[in-house]
Amino acid sequence: MAVYTSVSAEALARFLARFPVGDLVFAKGIAEGVSNSNYLVETTEARFILTLYEARTEAADLPFFLSLTEFLAEAGLPVPRPVRDRSGRMLHAVAGRPAALVQFLPGVSVSEPTPAQAAAAGAALARLHLAGSGFPGARPNPMGLGWWQDHGAALAPALDRLAPGLAAEVATALERLSAHWPADLPAGIVHTDLFPDNVLMLGDRVTGLIDFYFACTDLYAYDLMVLHAAWCFAPDGGTVAPALEAALLAGYAGVRPLTRTERAALPLLGTGAALRFLLSRTQDWFDSPAGAFVSPKDPLPFARRLAAYAHRRAAA
Amino acid sequence: MAVYTSVSAEALARFLARFPVGDLVFAKGIAEGVSNSNYLVETTEARFILTLYEARTEAADLPFFLSLTEFLAEAGLPVPRPVRDRSGRMLHAVAGRPAALVQFLPGVSVSEPTPAQAAAAGAALARLHLAGSGFPGARPNPMGLGWWQDHGAALAPALDRLAPGLAAEVATALERLSAHWPADLPAGIVHTDLFPDNVLMLGDRVTGLIDFYFACTDLYAYDLMVLHAAWCFAPDGGTVAPALEAALLAGYAGVRPLTRTERAALPLLGTGAALRFLLSRTQDWFDSPAGAFVSPKDPLPFARRLAAYAHRRAAA
Numbered sequence: 001m002a003v004y005t006s007v008s009a010e011a012l013a014r015f016l017a018r019f020p021v022g023d024l025v026f027a028k029g030i031a032e033g034v035s036n037s038n039y040l041v042e043t044t045e046a047r048f049i050l051t052l053y054e055a056r057t058e059a060a061d062l063p064f065f066l067s068l069t070e071f072l073a074e075a076g077l078p079v080p081r082p083v084r085d086r087s088g089r090m091l092h093a094v095a096g097r098p099a100a101l102v103q104f105l106p107g108v109s110v111s112e113p114t115p116a117q118a119a120a121a122g123a124a125l126a127r128l129h130l131a132g133s134g135f136p137g138a139r140p141n142p143m144g145l146g147w148w149q150d151h152g153a154a155l156a157p158a159l160d161r162l163a164p165g166l167a168a169e170v171a172t173a174l175e176r177l178s179a180h181w182p183a184d185l186p187a188g189i190v191h192t193d194l195f196p197d198n199v200l201m202l203g204d205r206v207t208g209l210i211d212f213y214f215a216c217t218d219l220y221a222y223d224l225m226v227l228h229a230a231w232c233f234a235p236d237g238g239t240v241a242p243a244l245e246a247a248l249l250a251g252y253a254g255v256r257p258l259t260r261t262e263r264a265a266l267p268l269l270g271t272g273a274a275l276r277f278l279l280s281r282t283q284d285w286f287d288s289p290a291g292a293f294v295s296p297k298d299p300l301p302f303a304r305r306l307a308a309y310a311h312r313r314a315a316a
Numbered sequence: 317m318a319v320y321t322s323v324s325a326e327a328l329a330r331f332l333a334r335f336p337v338g339d340l341v342f343a344k345g346i347a348e349g350v351s352n353s354n355y356l357v358e359t360t361e362a363r364f365i366l367t368l369y370e371a372r373t374e375a376a377d378l379p380f381f382l383s384l385t386e387f388l389a390e391a392g393l394p395v396p397r398p399v400r401d402r403s404g405r406m407l408h409a410v411a412g413r414p415a416a417l418v419q420f421l422p423g424v425s426v427s428e429p430t431p432a433q434a435a436a437a438g439a440a441l442a443r444l445h446l447a448g449s450g451f452p453g454a455r456p457n458p459m460g461l462g463w464w465q466d467h468g469a470a471l472a473p474a475l476d477r478l479a480p481g482l483a484a485e486v487a488t489a490l491e492r493l494s495a496h497w498p499a500d501l502p503a504g505i506v507h508t509d510l511f512p513d514n515v516l517m518l519g520d521r522v523t524g525l526i527d528f529y530f531a532c533t534d535l536y537a538y539d540l541m542v543l544h545a546a547w548c549f550a551p552d553g554g555t556v557a558p559a560l561e562a563a564l565l566a567g568y569a570g571v572r573p574l575t576r577t578e579r580a581a582l583p584l585l586g587t588g589a590a591l592r593f594l595l596s597r598t599q600d601w602f603d604s605p606a607g608a609f610v611s612p613k614d615p616l617p618f619a620r621r622l623a624a625y626a627h628r629r630a631a632a
Contacts, residue, residue, distance in 0.1 A: 008427035025518065026422045028356055031345035040344055040356065042422070106342045106358070111324035202341065 005037045005052045005095050012041070012050070015094055018085040019101060021045050035213070037097070040104065047104035049080060052097040057213055059098050064139050065212050066090045066100055068132070068189065073103070075131035078124075078200075078208050080105055105208030107200025115247035116204040118231050122251030124206040125194055125227050129220045129256055132189025141192065141216040143276055145181050149174060151279045158286045159278075166303055170278070173271050173306060176313075181272070182219070182265045190223035191215055192276075195230040221262040224252055225269040229277065229305050237301025238308050270309035278302035321353045321368045321411050328357065328366070331410055334401040335417060337361050351529070353413070356420065363420035365396060368413040373529055375414050380455050381528050382406045382416055384448070384505065389419070391447040394440075394516075394524050396421055421524030423516025431563035432520040434547050438567030440522040441510055441543050445536045445572055448505025457508065457532040459592055461497050465490060467595045474602045475594075482619055486594070489587050489622060492629075497588070498535070498581045506539035507531055508592075511546040537578040540568055541585040545593065545621050553617025554624050586625035594618035 006029070007015075013024050022045035030049075032038045035056040041048045053062060066082045070090070073081035080102035082090040092099045110117055141147075152174045156167035191198075193214040200208030232245040252258070281299035322345070323331075329340050338361035346365075348354045351372040357364045369378060382398045386406070389397035396418035398406040408415045426433055457463075468490045472483035507514075509530040516524030548561040568574070597615035 009424035010426065010428055012424070024424060026516070027424055028344070029347035030356075031347060040346070108325035108328070108340060108343055110326065112326055200342070 004054050005097055007039065007050070007052070007095050011095065012039070015050075015092070015099075016041070016043060016101075018087075018092075019083055020086060021048070021083065021101075041101070048083060048101050049104055050094070050099060050101050052094055052099045054097065057098075061139065061213075062091055062098055062100070064137050065215060067137055068135060068215055069102070069212055071135045072128065072131055075134070077128060077131050078105060078206060079212070080208070080210055105200050105210065107202050107207030109197050109199060110201055111196065113196055113231055113244060114204070115243045117201060118244045119247040119251030120201065120204050120206045121194070121196075121199050121227060121231060122224075122248040122253075123255045124199065124209055125191065125223060126252045126255035128191060128209060129188060129223070135189050139216040141190075141218040143192070143214065143280065144218060145177060145272070148272070148275050148279060149178065151283065152275070155279055155282050158282050162282060162285070162299060163303060169303070169306065169310075170275065173275055173310060176310075177268065177272055177275070180268055182261070182268070185219045185221055185262055185265060186259065187217060187219045189215065190218045190220060192218065192223055192226050194223070194227050219269065220256070221258065221265060222269045222272060224249075224258075225266060225273040226276070227252075228266075228270060229273040229302070229309075233301070233305060233308075236304065238304030240308060267309050267313035271306060271313060274302050274305035274309055278306055320370050321413055323355065323366070323368070323411050327411065328355070331366075331408070331415075332357070332359060332417075334403075334408075335399055336402060337364070337399065337417075357417070364399060364417050365420055366410070366415060366417050368410055368415045370413065373414075377455065377529075378407055378414055378416070380453050381531060383453055384451055384531055385418070385528055387451045388444065388447055391450070393444060393447050394421060394522060395444075395528070396524070396526055421516055421526065423518050423523035425513050425515060426517055427512065429512055429547055429560060430520070431559045433517060434560045435563040435567030436517065436520050436522045437510065437512075437515050437543060437547060438540075438564040438569075439571045440515065440525055441507065441539065442568045442571035444507060444525060445504060445539070451505050455532040457506075457534040459508070459530065459596065460534060461493060461588070464588070464591050464595060465494065467599065468591070471595055471598050474598050478598060478601070478615055479619060485619070485622065485626075486591065489591055489626060492626075493584065493588055493591070496584055498577070498584070501535045501537055501578055501581060502575065503533060503535045505531065506534045506536060508534065508539055508542050510539070510543050535585065536572070537574065537581055538585045538588060540565075540574075541582060541589040542592070543568075544582075544586060545589040545618070545625075549617070549621060549624075552620065554620030556624060583625050583629035587622060587629060590618050590621035590625055594622055 012027055016024055022043040025042040027039050027041045030038050030040050036054050037052040039050040041050050069079045070082050072079045083101045084090055090100055152170050159166040159170055198211040232240055232248055234241050278299050281297050284296040285299055328343055332340055338359040341358040343355050343357045346354050346356050352370050353368040355366040357366050385395045386398050388395045399417045400406055406416055468486050475482040475486055514527040548556055548564055550557050594615050597613050600612040601615055
């Protein structure tokens with residue numbers, strides 16, 4: 001949580017002059033997201049987030065992310081619509097960084113979701129899947145099965161440093177995933193990172209879905225299990241909270257019913273979701289330079305989820 | 317610039333329920349100030365800053381700072397008024413930290429002040445001095461001459477590591493300041509940290525004076541020279557920008573005319589102001605732990621100001 005690149009008030013006023021948005025009223029660097037610099041900007045007409053993309057976001061993918069959120073906003077989803085400047089451009093440069101000005105959305109991220117909030121998150125994800133089906137762009141998931149296979153092997157020593165025996169558990173999970181990954185389930189635009197941090201809510205209502213920088217084309221039911229892994233576990237990280245799970249799945253299926261094949265695949269897809277975050281967090285855990293602004297997130301709760309999903313699959 | 321202590325949306329909603337301020341609409345950790353954690357909070361009724369005081373702010377002084385800003389706000393100054401809860405309290409505890417909810421003020425901090433902006437800052441400081449004269453509280457300046465004397469000696473090796481010969485320049489300045497510090501100039505409530513960062517502006521208008529955590533009782537003309545040191549130097553740090561200086565002094569004196577004795581003392585008081593920031597920045601420069609959230613500020617521009625004020629005094 002940090003502002004990596006600072007933008008002077010003077011530079012900001014010059015930047016805003018390119019847009020039909022009125023005059024600057026205030027701007028504050030905000031502690032949001034882990035990779036990019038974000039400013040909350042208010043003008044005499046509206047409120048915006050200015051994002052400066054730091055090195056970790058692939059600049060070549062920005063047009064995909066911006067077109068996608070514009071498309072979803074047009075479809076009525078509560079996503080941060082990019083603001084086009086007077087010449088129609090969405091992607092800019094500010095302080096030497098690629099940058100975009102997007103609509104500000106109200107709401108707060110919950111830390112301890114209630115079942116009603118989990119249901120609303122499930123329904124919002126289903127709406128995103130349905131709305132995204134008309135989007136013409138595509139982006140293969142750079143952090144899908146192939147990435148897990150590469151990184152599961154490469155990170156084996158790191159995994160065993162985290163917890164002795166974890167590398168073997170990951171290898172077993174990878175074998176199952178490689179043998180049984182369902183290629184023929186319904187697929188399309190997915191978010192793949194819809195943690196509570198990335199859902200803004202007022203009470204039980206979803207007011208914003210944000211941070212589309214992992215959005216790609218993949219299985220809808222995999223995205224649902226990322227949501228499940230992010231929302232439905234007790235604080236110990238390895239026990240599903242039944243009320244949250246029931247609410248989240250019902251919320252989703254109430255908008256986009258799951259096929260029988262999708263339902264049967266959920267434990268395997270959950271294994272994939274747990275593995276994805278276990279591996280990326282393990283990588284960040286050992287890669288973060290001393291003194292980094294951002295504290296790396298603990299990978300171990302996702303090791304516990306991995307075990308929980310494997311257990312469910314064995315029991316199914 | 318960081319948020320050191322995180323507050324969950326749930327904890328924040330519970331905290332806000334103590335105040336007659338409506339329901340939470342959004343909250344964002346903001347990168348403001350260097351010592352405390354700040355959240356921009358909007359409710360259905362108004363906008364606020366929630367500050368959590370970290371270790372560096374002396375908890376015993378918080379009632380002074382909060383009473384002072386409430387007093388100044390009552391007097392019509394654009395300062396962040398603390399919000400009292402339903403039982404009348406201004407000082408609270410949030411996430412284990414002392415905390416206060418204060419009024420949000422619009423505006424941005426300029427990086428390259430214009431003469432009109434410097435004049436407005438000067439006038440705002442003079443208004444603060446006049447308004448503060450009715451405040452019943454007092455707080456000796458903990459970073460005045462006695463602190464400079466103690467730390468000037470203790471930091472001598474560090475000063476010479478920054479720039480060979482700097483410790484001797486500081487010793488010479490300290491001798492002059494100790495011998496000639498004017499004890500009998502008009503004194504009262506002063507800010508002592510009114511850098512452009514702590515002044516919010518819209519165009520040429522001051523919309524906020526913030527960060528009163530160095531406020532104390534000291535010479536008005538010393539506070540004016542802190543403002544001068546902070547606003548009137550060219551980017552090299554050692555050359556006064558004549559247009560900014562003329563505007564700032566005229567802005568101040570238009571509201572609170574300076575006595576002849578105050579005017580004569582300005583170069584000496586400027587030496588003190590430059591020394592104060594040279595010493596505190598030198599301390600932070602060598603004390604900041606590796607990996608601190610906040611990058612320490614370069615002390616050397618204040619070494620250059622010290623030389624500039626000493627030269628002026630010699631020339632006067």
